[in-house]
Amino acid sequence: MSHCACHNTDNREQVEAASRAALSEDILRAIEEARRDPEPGGRLISILHKVQGHFGYLGKEQMDAVAQLLQVPAAEVTGVATFYHFFRLKPGGRYVINICLGTACYVKGGAEVAEKFKEELGIDFGETSKDGMFTLECARCVGTCGLAPVIMINENVHAKVKPDEVPALLARYRDKARQEQA
Amino acid sequence: MSKNVMAAYEKLRAEAERVLTERSEASKIRIQVGSATCENASGAGEVHEEFRKLIEASGRKDIVLRRTGCTGRCSCEPIVGVIAPGRIPVKYEKVTREKVHDIFTLHVLGGAPVTKMMLDNGLHAVPEMELHLCAGERCGRDQSRRFDALLPEKLAAAGVDASKVRIVSAGCFGLCRSEQSGKVTHMLVRPDNVLYRLADEKDLQEVIEQHLKGGRPVDRLRLKEHTVSKRFFDMYGDVAFFNRQSRIALRNSGIVDPEDLYEYMQYKGFSPLARVLEKNDPQWVIDTVTRSKLRGRGGAGYPTGQKWALAARAAEKTRYIICNADEGDPGAFMDRSMLEGDPFGVVEGMIIGGFAIGAQRGFFYIRAEYPMAIRRIQNAIEQCRKHGLLGQNIFGSGFNFDLEIRLGAGAFVCGEETALIHSIEGRRGEPRIRPPYPTESGLWGKPTVINNVETLVNIPAVIYYGPEWFARLGSERSGGTKVFALAGKVLHTGLVEVPIGTTLRQIVFGIGGGVPGGKRLKAIQTGGPAGGCIPEKLLDTPVDFDTLSRVGAIMGSGGMIIMDEDDCMVDIAKFFLSFSQDESCGKCTPCREGTKRMLEILERITSGQGVPEDLTNLERLAQLIRKASLCGLGRNAPNPILSTLTHYRDEYVAHVTEKRCPAKKCAALVRYEINAEKCVGCSACARNCPVACISGEVRKPYRIDAARCVKCGRCFQVCKFGAVNRS
Numbered sequence: 001m002s003h004c005a006c007h008n009t010d011n012r013e014q015v016e017a018a019s020r021a022a023l024s025e026d027i028l029r030a031i032e033e034a035r036r037d038p039e040p041g042g043r044l045i046s047i048l049h050k051v052q053g054h055f056g057y058l059g060k061e062q063m064d065a066v067a068q069l070l071q072v073p074a075a076e077v078t079g080v081a082t083f084y085h086f087f088r089l090k091p092g093g094r095y096v097i098n099i100c101l102g103t104a105c106y107v108k109g110g111a112e113v114a115e116k117f118k119e120e121l122g123i124d125f126g127e128t129s130k131d132g133m134f135t136l137e138c139a140r141c142v143g144t145c146g147l148a149p150v151i152m153i154n155e156n157v158h159a160k161v162k163p164d165e166v167p168a169l170l171a172r173y174r175d176k177a178r179q180e181q182a
Numbered sequence: 183m184s185k186n187v188m189a190a191y192e193k194l195r196a197e198a199e200r201v202l203t204e205r206s207e208a209s210k211i212r213i214q215v216g217s218a219t220c221e222n223a224s225g226a227g228e229v230h231e232e233f234r235k236l237i238e239a240s241g242r243k244d245i246v247l248r249r250t251g252c253t254g255r256c257s258c259e260p261i262v263g264v265i266a267p268g269r270i271p272v273k274y275e276k277v278t279r280e281k282v283h284d285i286f287t288l289h290v291l292g293g294a295p296v297t298k299m300m301l302d303n304g305l306h307a308v309p310e311m312e313l314h315l316c317a318g319e320r321c322g323r324d325q326s327r328r329f330d331a332l333l334p335e336k337l338a339a340a341g342v343d344a345s346k347v348r349i350v351s352a353g354c355f356g357l358c359r360s361e362q363s364g365k366v367t368h369m370l371v372r373p374d375n376v377l378y379r380l381a382d383e384k385d386l387q388e389v390i391e392q393h394l395k396g397g398r399p400v401d402r403l404r405l406k407e408h409t410v411s412k413r414f415f416d417m418y419g420d421v422a423f424f425n426r427q428s429r430i431a432l433r434n435s436g437i438v439d440p441e442d443l444y445e446y447m448q449y450k451g452f453s454p455l456a457r458v459l460e461k462n463d464p465q466w467v468i469d470t471v472t473r474s475k476l477r478g479r480g481g482a483g484y485p486t487g488q489k490w491a492l493a494a495r496a497a498e499k500t501r502y503i504i505c506n507a508d509e510g511d512p513g514a515f516m517d518r519s520m521l522e523g524d525p526f527g528v529v530e531g532m533i534i535g536g537f538a539i540g541a542q543r544g545f546f547y548i549r550a551e552y553p554m555a556i557r558r559i560q561n562a563i564e565q566c567r568k569h570g571l572l573g574q575n576i577f578g579s580g581f582n583f584d585l586e587i588r589l590g591a592g593a594f595v596c597g598e599e600t601a602l603i604h605s606i607e608g609r610r611g612e613p614r615i616r617p618p619y620p621t622e623s624g625l626w627g628k629p630t631v632i633n634n635v636e637t638l639v640n641i642p643a644v645i646y647y648g649p650e651w652f653a654r655l656g657s658e659r660s661g662g663t664k665v666f667a668l669a670g671k672v673l674h675t676g677l678v679e680v681p682i683g684t685t686l687r688q689i690v691f692g693i694g695g696g697v698p699g700g701k702r703l704k705a706i707q708t709g710g711p712a713g714g715c716i717p718e719k720l721l722d723t724p725v726d727f728d729t730l731s732r733v734g735a736i737m738g739s740g741g742m743i744i745m746d747e748d749d750c751m752v753d754i755a756k757f758f759l760s761f762s763q764d765e766s767c768g769k770c771t772p773c774r775e776g777t778k779r780m781l782e783i784l785e786r787i788t789s790g791q792g793v794p795e796d797l798t799n800l801e802r803l804a805q806l807i808r809k810a811s812l813c814g815l816g817r818n819a820p821n822p823i824l825s826t827l828t829h830y831r832d833e834y835v836a837h838v839t840e841k842r843c844p845a846k847k848c849a850a851l852v853r854y855e856i857n858a859e860k861c862v863g864c865s866a867c868a869r870n871c872p873v874a875c876i877s878g879e880v881r882k883p884y885r886i887d888a889a890r891c892v893k894c895g896r897c898f899q900v901c902k903f904g905a906v907n908r909s
């Protein structure tokens with residue numbers, strides 16, 4: 001496009017490079033693939049899932065990068081990110097504890113389990129413990145209602161949890177983290 | 183063209199057969215471990231690993247370890263099946279790593295089943311032979327009862343050792359046909375796995391003489407056709423929880439390896455698709471589905487054939503089909519179980535649906551909370567692509583179709599079809615006004631059909647076994663079965679699939695085993711946040727779309743939560759309303775503001791601040807929200823309140839006028855006191871009280887400072903002497 005009068009101020013390449021630098025390889029691949037889709041915007045949510053999977057949350061920088069590379073308005077990316085409960089806009093702990101408060105779990109005492117977690121960790125839903133180890137969230141059914149009350153720690157589902165088992169459960173994950181670090 | 187299709191299918195089928203024969207599993211001892219989210223949560227992963235190690239250490243080449251989805255028997259997981267050639271399969275419940283060793287050494291190696299660990303502990307010894315008589319409503323139920331009574335005598339007369347035979351009266355095998363109604367009895371002989379259709383006593387006698395005694399099956403009476411639930415009965419027929427069900431949608435769950443296309447084909451998988459492509463007539467598919475009286479299983483119950491016809495009629499040729507796997511009802515898990523346990527079944531339903539409406543692309547919209555379901559569907563799609571079942575020119579038919587997965591992101595409203603479409607388009611999942619309906623203008627403005635997982639998994643069965651068969655299984659206006667997810671205060675939690683029209687009593691008591699702990703059943707909640715609570719006195723209501731709405735509940739997606747006397751119905755109503763309020767997308771005022779106002783009233787009532795006008799205000803607001811909301815979420819949000827107000831009004835009145843919570847659930851209305859006469863002064867309560875408001879001296883009665891008590895109930899739970907009173 002050498003005949004374009006504004007080509008000297010076109011910083012598209014830099015912006016693209018900066019955007020690429022903000023994301024990881026697999027995310028970039030997913031974006032490449034999306035661009036070939038007849039409806040690239042339809043891949044936005046899948047890509048945001050990948051971003052959260054990689055970074056643990058959706059940072060402003062990453063969301064802007066996705067908007068740039070996918071060629072959708074940044075406002076739309078933010079709009080989507082804030083609409084869906086699953087997306088976290090600030091960093092979470094090493095382990096995200098999702099306490100199911102679906103009907104089956106509620107009826108079987110899920111609320112008491114939640115209370116115990118709050119008490120043990122000294123935090124409320126949506127908060128992260130000071131050591132950065134645990135984030136507490138509430139879930140709407142993880143699909144194992146027959147084993148209620150249920151909690152999910154990262155991808156692991158724990159069934160028939162009793163409030164007095166909570167301290168031991170937390171200790172187990174703390175140990176796990178220590179081992180992984182060592 | 184049609185010759186191509188059959189040839190391509192036969193080629194694939196032969197390949198499957200060859201691979202499976204090479205594995206020669208049938209002649210080996212098979213150990214089957216469930217692999218699903220629920221199974222793994224119960225420890226199935228460890229169990230699998232332990233068996234693997236033991237098999238390896240034993241060096242035996244004739245023992246194989248298999249993986250299946252879940253059977254929907256949650257309260258007994260992990261479940262392990264041991265299938266030895268020529269023997270009745272044995273199932274073990276609640277298997278732990280320790281139990282694995284016993285099962286392996288005593289049973290797998292030693293040949294002696296460990297009876298005390300067996301599922302449902304129903305048997306004391308595994309019989310050599312089992313006779314299952316169909317006890318379904320439709321075929322010869324009276325004759326079946328007569329046979330049941332006659333058999334012991336007849337066996338003895340023929341000299342068959344009766345102690346080695348067990349007679350089971352099982353649910354419907356799904357074989358019934360109208361022309362035989364009341365005239366035949368179906369009987370399954372295990373472990374030979376031979377199914378008979380018996381017209382009279384003479385036939386029965388022949389089977390006893392020639393087969394049971396002589397060991398040669400009676401060809402004349404033997405059913406040649408492949409029947410839908412026979413393999414399920416063959417595996418699980420001796421378990422009461424299962425043999426009272428009719429497994430159509432769940433026909434493969436807990437039977438096949440969900441990650442293996444060949445195994446799916448062994449059970450007639452993709453034969454319905456081949457048939458459809460061979461006929462090459464979309465209208466025939468639509469007519470077949472219409473005649474089956476299949477109604478959508480996602481909640482609204484719209485006739486599936488009609489929905490397909492609408493999309494097929496559209497002028498626009500770019501069309502889409504979507505599988506709604508958002509399973510939002512908190513308390514329902516049948517869709518997850520099917521996605522994890524029979525992913526190829528759902529995919530096959532999608533391809534057939536795509537063909538019927540003339541779609542080129544299909545989408546699975548799966549909630550992100552179901553990682554294993556996502557992986558299994560992804561694997562099924564990839565395997566189908568590899569074998570020419572997805573992509574260009576499927577089975578050489580000229581039909582091009584492909585599938586993709588899109589993930590939800592934790593918004594309940596995205597289960598609503600227009601919101602779901604927005605979400606797939608990569609936008610905020612807000613519903614829009616209908617019409618236009620998606621069949622006219624859906625995904626990217628094109629005609630789109632949206633179907634629920636269970637609806638789709640039924641499709642191959644409808645094609646294979648025929649629409650009349652399917653229609654007959656259900657009620658007058660609605661064909662087939664419905665899967666219910668039984669949870670809450672019920673003995674056997676799990677998935678229950680029964681013909682539509684079965685009564686609630688049969689489901690909750692007949693199959694679910696009733697309420698545990700000698701407690702009284704208070705309510706059956708169906709339909710989740712859009713549904714209602716059904717009281718005990720309506721237990722004989724048959725489950726169907728119309729009958730359930732008549733009693734103020736809905737069929738919904740099949741979540742069924744059982745509540746007992748400890749559950750407060752006002753609190754439950756508040757629970758559902760706060761769910762809907764939280765999940766309201768906020769687009770329209772009646773839903774956004776109305777649910778907030780209603781919730782405020784309920785909060786007042788449960789905290790002891792209620793006034794009599796609150797009840798009429800609740801009703802007035804409920805009607806308003808129902809009428810004026812834009813989508814189903816808002817329109818149905820008042821249902822849990824209206825149904826509890828109808829059936830449990832006295833509980834509301836107790837809260838409002840007497841400031842009393844009869845179930846002693848609403849903390850603000852409950853008081854804790856220590857009965858000085860019963861208290862032995864053990865100090866347990868004081869040590870457990872989170873706010874340290876219990877004081878006293880050891881071995882003397884303790885006291886609660888009511889002003890500081892936060893009513894957590896901990897003291898009530900920990901006192902072993904019944905000294906803490908709750909009122």
Ligand SMILES: Cc1cc2nc3c(=O)[nH]c(=O)nc-3n(C[C@H](O)[C@H](O)[C@H](O)COP(=O)(O)O)c2cc1C
Nearest residue numbers: 478479480506508509510597598599633634637814
């Ligand atoms: C708020 C709301 C949530 C819904 N959630 C689901 C769901 O999780 N799964 C589902 O299949 N249908 C759900 N539905 C119903 C769908 O809108 C739609 O009717 C259904 O998927 C159509 O499929 P079917 O005809 O096979 O039942 C929901 C409806 C509403 C209003």
Ligand code: SF4
Nearest residue numbers: 768769770773813816
């Ligand atoms: S009824 Fe509720 S959920 Fe539906 S569009 Fe209106 S505000 Fe959104």
Ligand code: SF4
Nearest residue numbers: 871891892894895897
């Ligand atoms: S109910 Fe809880 S806060 Fe109240 S006295 Fe008992 S333990 Fe303490």
Ligand code: SF4
Nearest residue numbers: 861862864865867901
């Ligand atoms: S736990 Fe029971 S018996 Fe022990 S001090 Fe408390 S009230 Fe008394």
Ligand code: FES
Nearest residue numbers: 100102105142145
């Ligand atoms: S309600 Fe908790 S897992 Fe379904």
Ligand code: FES
Nearest residue numbers: 318321354357358
């Ligand atoms: S009633 Fe006997 S097979 Fe259906």
